[in-house]
Amino acid sequence: MHDEPRSPKSNFIRQIVSDDLAAGKHRIVHTRFPPEPNGYLHIGHAKSIVLNFGLAEDFGGLCNLRFDDTNPHKENMEFVEAIKNDVAWLGFGWDDRLYFASDYFSNLYDYALELIDKGLAYVCELDAEQMREYRGTLKEPGRDSPYRNRTPAENRDLFQRMRAGEFPDGSKVLRARIDMASGNINLRDPVLYRIRHGVIHHQTGAEWCLYPMYDYTHPISDAIEGVTHSLCTLEFEDHRPLYDWTIDNLSVPTRPRQIEFSRLNLEYTVTSKRKLTELVSEGHVNGWDDPRMPTLSGLRRRGYTPAAIRDFCERIGITKSENRIEMQLLEDCIRDDLNKHAPRRLVVIDPLKVVLTNYDDTACEWLHAPHHPQDASLGQRQLPFCKELWIDRADFQETANKKYKRLVSGGLVRLRNAYVIRCDEVIKDDAGEIIELRCHCYPGTLETNPDGEKVRGVIHWVSARHGIPAEVRLYDRLFNVPNPGKDSGDYRTDLNPDSLAIRPNAVVEPCLASATPEQRFQFEREGYFCRDSKGTGLVFNRTVTLRDTWAKAGDSEA
């Protein structure tokens, strides 16, 4: 049960960083994680967080947390706080290096003036539709804007008046003056600034009516912060020439380098902020932290540990190839962590009464049960045992073949951490449903099996007199198909209607009554669960089932 420190896997970015350091290009490596506060962080962001913070950590460098807050329309403080919370939960710190792109609004403005003075930026009055027409198409070059050749003086005056609020939204933009015929559309005089009146920015309030675009803001922010390696996802690859153009043409203090890697795609879920936002706003899930969501807050509420998520990010690697990771890998990561650390508990999710006919009516034994079968250092707890017990309905069948390792009529089974019992009688109600089992309890079988009789297997149980009622929520994959929306056209039609099954009548062993929010356990033979962090009731969320080779073998029920 030891956690060997996992030495980070190498990847092409680590190689570049290591080469740069060896060549003396930088004193230290400096990265940044730059979320836009327009939604909650998801598992895909974790990949980037682990990459950026992990890289800095391993090379003795620094990683900043910087909010890319250049579009106040979509951003707000709730998201800022949630993101900080999630990054910290994952186990990363930014010390005093919490930045906002909006911290640099005035620097950005001054740099824009520098571009204007160099004849490299101009104020354009084409409206959005005209601009699209002038931009050309993927295969045809664009045409120069009629405003392209304004003098620096004229541009300076206009830009200053834009800032002063003299012009309405959409009437003017500041554009870079690069090349309208470039094969790379990002270089066809991209917009640098747009006018936005009347929005209250969560950091700068109403100070600005001018907001810079990402492509312009990002390289400058990186340069100001001394970022050496600016890591982003593949879709920004053809923005790199613009990133470099900006750095090359401005008197910025440092020269950061952008490197792209492929984003994470996970089977049976979606990792696009637009879709996650829709799942929440359209009520397909109960909020950003719904345990079915691939958000960090959802995974957290589901019972995932930071260690498991970091391990997952290490295991998937960093490359530039398109990928779609199987859910089984993520599940293996959390099972691996929880198997080692989660205390074991007995919980009956779908109770069936068992009466031990030969057991004293009033007796109660407190049996010892280890918290962990392979790790005695975790200690043990007491399990009350008495005449009436609950077992799970799925653990009894009137008849079954020899492969069935649970209780059958006339058969013997061991109660986990307790005695061996034999089912003598099946009681049914008028409808023919089994409502009770009358069993014989074999005394003296705490440590050994009864002589000459075959015990089919081991099942879990809870004392009916001592068990605590609880609600158990069984979660399954949010979508029915590996790539939601791929074939159906709309990912929503691939939603799994059975992604949540509530079991309101579960009975848990007594010590679980004091479980704290987010505390994780293995419910033996069922899976890993954690106490829900919302509400006051005794509610447990299933993180993941145990691996089940028997069910896989074809569900050969009997």
Place this chain on the structure above:
RNA sequence: UGGGGUGUCGCCAAGCGGUAAGGCAGCGGCUUUUGGUGCCGCCAUUCCCAGGUUCGAAUCCUGGCACCCCAGCCA
């Protein structure tokens, strides 16, 4: 002949001219008071295809093919 990328086992992924790591999944077996865990074994004569260079190619060259991204005053 728009521009930019990617193609190594079912899914990831090492490999950097010297003869295909590892993980997940899968399949056998052993252990087991969790059909769990642990342990052992099996799982790419072949690297998108076709030519070429070389004593030797997944790695170099040439030509194809497939897939992904780009025409927001989003990031």
